[in-house]
Amino acid sequence: MKDVARHARVSVSTVSYVLNDSGPVAPERRARVLDAIRVLEYAPNESARSLKRRSASTIGLVVPDLANQFFALVAEGVEKAASARDVLVVLCAPEATDTPEPHHAKLLRSQRLVGVVYLSSAGTTASALLELARSGPVVLVDEHHPGFDLPAVVADSRTGAREVAQHVLGHGHERLAIIGGPTALWTGQQRLAGYREAIAAAGLDPDAIPVLVGDYRQPSGRELAARALSGPEDTWPTALLCANDLMAIGALEHARSIGLRVPEDLSIVGFDDLPFVSLLTPRLTTVRQPARDMGERAFTVLFDLLDGKPPAEPLELHPATVQIRDSVAPPARRS
Amino acid sequence: MKDVARHARVSVSTVSYVLNDSGPVAPERRARVLDAIRVLEYAPNESARSLKRRSASTIGLVVPDLANQFFALVAEGVEKAASARDVLVVLCAPEATDTPEPHHAKLLRSQRLVGVVYLSSAGTTASALLELARSGPVVLVDEHHPGFDLPAVVADSRTGAREVAQHVLGHGHERLAIIGGPTALWTGQQRLAGYREAIAAAGLDPDAIPVLVGDYRQPSGRELAARALSGPEDTWPTALLCANDLMAIGALEHARSIGLRVPEDLSIVGFDDLPFVSLLTPRLTTVRQPARDMGERAFTVLFDLLDGKPPAEPLELHPATVQIRDSVAPPARRS
DNA sequence: TTGTAAGCGTTATCAT
DNA sequence: ATGATAACGCTTACAA
Numbered sequence: 001m002k003d004v005a006r007h008a009r010v011s012v013s014t015v016s017y018v019l020n021d022s023g024p025v026a027p028e029r030r031a032r033v034l035d036a037i038r039v040l041e042y043a044p045n046e047s048a049r050s051l052k053r054r055s056a057s058t059i060g061l062v063v064p065d066l067a068n069q070f071f072a073l074v075a076e077g078v079e080k081a082a083s084a085r086d087v088l089v090v091l092c093a094p095e096a097t098d099t100p101e102p103h104h105a106k107l108l109r110s111q112r113l114v115g116v117v118y119l120s121s122a123g124t125t126a127s128a129l130l131e132l133a134r135s136g137p138v139v140l141v142d143e144h145h146p147g148f149d150l151p152a153v154v155a156d157s158r159t160g161a162r163e164v165a166q167h168v169l170g171h172g173h174e175r176l177a178i179i180g181g182p183t184a185l186w187t188g189q190q191r192l193a194g195y196r197e198a199i200a201a202a203g204l205d206p207d208a209i210p211v212l213v214g215d216y217r218q219p220s221g222r223e224l225a226a227r228a229l230s231g232p233e234d235t236w237p238t239a240l241l242c243a244n245d246l247m248a249i250g251a252l253e254h255a256r257s258i259g260l261r262v263p264e265d266l267s268i269v270g271f272d273d274l275p276f277v278s279l280l281t282p283r284l285t286t287v288r289q290p291a292r293d294m295g296e297r298a299f300t301v302l303f304d305l306l307d308g309k310p311p312a313e314p315l316e317l318h319p320a321t322v323q324i325r326d327s328v329a330p331p332a333r334r335s
Numbered sequence: 336m337k338d339v340a341r342h343a344r345v346s347v348s349t350v351s352y353v354l355n356d357s358g359p360v361a362p363e364r365r366a367r368v369l370d371a372i373r374v375l376e377y378a379p380n381e382s383a384r385s386l387k388r389r390s391a392s393t394i395g396l397v398v399p400d401l402a403n404q405f406f407a408l409v410a411e412g413v414e415k416a417a418s419a420r421d422v423l424v425v426l427c428a429p430e431a432t433d434t435p436e437p438h439h440a441k442l443l444r445s446q447r448l449v450g451v452v453y454l455s456s457a458g459t460t461a462s463a464l465l466e467l468a469r470s471g472p473v474v475l476v477d478e479h480h481p482g483f484d485l486p487a488v489v490a491d492s493r494t495g496a497r498e499v500a501q502h503v504l505g506h507g508h509e510r511l512a513i514i515g516g517p518t519a520l521w522t523g524q525q526r527l528a529g530y531r532e533a534i535a536a537a538g539l540d541p542d543a544i545p546v547l548v549g550d551y552r553q554p555s556g557r558e559l560a561a562r563a564l565s566g567p568e569d570t571w572p573t574a575l576l577c578a579n580d581l582m583a584i585g586a587l588e589h590a591r592s593i594g595l596r597v598p599e600d601l602s603i604v605g606f607d608d609l610p611f612v613s614l615l616t617p618r619l620t621t622v623r624q625p626a627r628d629m630g631e632r633a634f635t636v637l638f639d640l641l642d643g644k645p646p647a648e649p650l651e652l653h654p655a656t657v658q659i660r661d662s663v664a665p666p667a668r669r670s
Numbered sequence: 671t672t673g674t675a676a677g678c679g680t681t682a683t684c685a686t
Numbered sequence: 687a688t689g690a691t692a693a694c695g696c697t698t699a700c701a702a
Contacts, residue, residue: 001695011673016697023698024671043444047385048695051678056382061426066411067610072401079401079426088446089426091396091414110378111423249614275402276609279584281616336679346689351681358682359687383679386694673702679694686689 001044007036019044055112058088059302062104064121068246069274070291071119074141077295078117085303087114094123102128105135115302117141117295122182122215139302141294144186144315151311153298153318157187157271160287160320161194161243164269167285167322168239169202171330173267176204177228177237178211179221179247188213191243191271210237214247221250229258229266238266238331245270245277245286252280252327263329273323282326290318336379342371354379390447393423394637397439399456403581404609405626406454409476412630413452420638422449429458437463440470450637452476452630457517457550474637476629479521479650486646488633488653492522492606495622495655496529496578499604502620502657503574504537506665508602511539512563512572513546514556514582523548526578526606545572549582556585564593564601573601573666580605580612580621587615587662598664608658617661625653 005012010029017023018033025033036042050056061078063071075091082089090113095103108116115137118129126145132138133150140152168176178195181188196206212227214220221242229236242248248270252262260266262282270277273288297318301311340347345364352358353368360368371377385391396413398406410426417424425448430438443451450472453464461480467473468485475487503511513530516523531541547562549555556577564571577583583605587597595601597617605612608623632653636646 012696013673013675013698014671017672020697026671029672043441045386045447045695046445047382047391047447048678049697050382051380051386051680051695052697054678058425066401066407066414067404069402069404069407072404072407075426076401079428083428088442090393091410091424091426093414093418106378107423110381112380112382253614276611276614279588279611280614347680348682348689348691349687352688355681361687364688380679383694384681386678386696387680387682389694671702674700676697676699678696681693683692684690686687 001042003040004033004036004042007040008032050112055114056088057086058090058111058113059299060092060104060108060111060113060116061089061119062092062094062116063119064094064123069276070142070272070289073291074119074295074298077292077297078141078299079295080292081296081299081303085299087299087303092116094121095128102131102135104128105131108132108135114306115139117298117302119143122185137302137305139298139305141298142187142289146186149314151301151305151314151316153294153301153316154187155289155294155320156317157190157320158194158197160271160289160322161191161241162198163194163320163322164271164285164287165195165198165241166201167324168241168267168269168328169198169204171239171267171328173237173239173331174204175235175237175331176209176239176241178209179224179228179240179242179251180211180213181216181243181247183213188243195241214243216244216246218246218250218253221247222254223250225251225254229254229260236266239328240266240268242268242270245272245274245284248284248286248327249277249280252284263327265332267328267331269328271320278323278325285325285327286323287320288323289320294318336377338375339368339371339377342375343367385447390449391423392421393425393446393448394634395427395439395442395446395448395451396424396454397427397429397451398454399429399458404611405477405607405624408626409454409630409633412627412632413476413634414630415627416631416634416638420634422634422638427451429456430463437466437470439463440466443467443470449641450474452633452637454478457520472637472640474633474640476633477522477624481521484649486636486640486649486651488629488636488651489522490624490629490655491652492525492655493529493532495606495624495657496526496576497533498529498655498657499606499620499622500530500533500576501536502659503576503602503604503663504533504539506574506602506663508572508574508666509539510570510572510666511544511574511576513544514559514563514575514577514586515546515548516551516578516582518548523578530576549578551579551581553581553585553588556582557589558585560586560589564589564595571601574663575601575603577603577605580607580609580619583619583621583662584612584615587619598662600667602663602666604663606655613658613660620660620662621658622655623658624655629653 270286277284605621
């Protein structure tokens with residue numbers, strides 16, 4: 001910067017003024033400075049800047065599992081929105097469940113990050129989150145912890161779940177089973193609630209429908225489907241309501257392995273609409289969450305928060321829309 | 336830090352010494368310092384550190400498209416390896432092809448990043464890369480630019496391609512078509528070369544095999560398959576060698592749309608082994624690239640580079656192994 | 671409108 | 687073994 005000043009025959013403060021336009025500077029000298037910056041390929045030292053400003057223009061993004069396309073899409077959205085505002089994104093894996101150390105909190109303070117977008121997963125403990133929020137602004141995505149009022153950007157899981165369930169019930173199914181998400185997760189609860197609403201509305205008794213609790217991963221879908229499809233065959237459910245696509249796929253695998261045709265013998269629906277599920281055979285009927293939008297929005301909420309605007313709605317709901325495809329059919333007439 | 340010093344009744348230099356153990360300090364005082372750090376929840380200001388040290392313990396990771404699971408897995412690997420060494424990862428999207436501005440280069444210098452892991456895509460221009468490398472260490476993943484000798488971590492595409500092609504040819508196919516990757520990309524060239532080697536080795540004339548050049552995306556697979564399957568039906572290829580899974584899926588879609596059964600009427604193979612392709616019907620025969628490992632390795636190479644060790648092999652080859660599944664069968668006897 | 675100079679929180683050099 | 691103290695490159699009063 002001194003070099004630039006020298007080259008432009010001005011003082012360093014003048015350079016600083018043009019850099020941030022934080023002070024008046026004669027057009028002619030500004031031009032000289034800009035010129036010097038160009039020829040010297042000067043790039044301000046952001047470390048020094050953040051030292052002085054006591055904060056870096058950087059946020060943290062905590063994502064449990066990039067291999068999960070839903071998370072990857074959210075991450076993409078966050079990155080996009082952030083880079084549009086010249087904010088850097090540092091990628092973090094969440095701490096292992098058994099590591100109660102406040103790693104991210106420390107990061108937040110150490111690196112003077114201005115905030116974090118938190119994509120929470122089953123492993124997230126409330127205390128870790130609390131500790132994190134104590135150190136700086138946090139926006140949750142795809143989850144919500146009703147206890148503490150962190151702003152959260154989520155899809156309207158409940159409505160989505162109600163609507164797929166209605167779709168299934170509309171085909172005349174009466175014996176259903178639910179393969180739900182972790183009960184500790186808000187999405188798990190909401191989807192379950194949605195399913196039950198639809199079931200009640202269809203004149204069935206929600207309490208008569210078995211709920212098997214999974215962990216949102218594929219193997220658990222397979223195992224739970226096996227559990228649901230056991231006992232005398234004429235008591236088997238004719239449709240499976242799965243709280244996410246991965247478990248739905250697991251269920252699909254199991255169904256296939258025991259020779260059941262989907263959807264003729266068994267209807268299956270998922271949740272998320274991962275990009276590839278429309279390529280499966282049968283194409284999976286599911287509920288789409290606008291992952292990329294949610295990511296972008298989460299960043300915006302965080303950014304506004306930093307500007308002092310408290311979020312209008314701490315809990316922001318995005319649409320969750322049913323994607324009707326081929327994995328649902330009327331129940332088979334079983335002998 | 337001053338607070339810590341005061342609290343522990345020592346000088347700031349002593350605190351600094353214990354923090355980096357960069358100086359001798361009496362065990363008893365060290366204990367006092369550690370204690371003070373704990374009770375004050377002191378976290379060193381990394382901005383100040385990097386200002387002083389003239390570099391931050393942070394790398395850049397540029398990834399074109401997180402929605403592509405291959406890239407997402409690589410990213411995961413990089414993150415994992417980096418966090419194991421307490422290095423932060425900032426996520427960047429590559430600049431748009433039409434933006435020749437050296438955005439990342441500037442970032443690298445501004446933020447005093449110690450290096451970048453670059454996942455290149457079709458859009459990467461040589462000049463942008465060169466400019467970047469001028470500003471700091473760069474390690475390429477999944478690509479390689481023979482012109483300038485940046486270290487690169489790639490899969491052995493050529494061998495992988497040769498082996499799937501052999502697998503296909505082993506079923507007796509004689510009329511093939513290749514749906515290749517962008518010719519500008521090294522992977523595109525290598526896979527093509529591998530296919531041709533196998534074809535020649537099988538006693539066929541490689542130059543007689545049509546090569547359709549795609550862009551690694553699904554729609555191009557569909558379109559190119561349509562092109563390959565046109566004209567008199569008895570001249571159609573009985574097998575399609577696709578340079579990646581996404582295009583293979585596109586091809587699959589087309590085949591299905593015109594009523595061709597895979598693999599009975601048409602064999603198709605891909606490349607990458609995206610996690611979900613084994614769930615398709617038919618399960619896609621393809622070539623696995625160890626994405627996560629490659630990401631981890633890329634970080635390690637970069638890290639070693641920073642330690643002064645030049646990479647043993649600038650071009651590091653990882654195995655690309657054929658995954659035999661259901662999308663290949665002997666050619667149908669056509670009338 | 672422009673320049674001078676005092677920090678921001680560290681690290682590292684030098685006396686002690 | 688320990689403690690002053692001078693940078694690191696920037697921003698921002700304040701003075702000119």
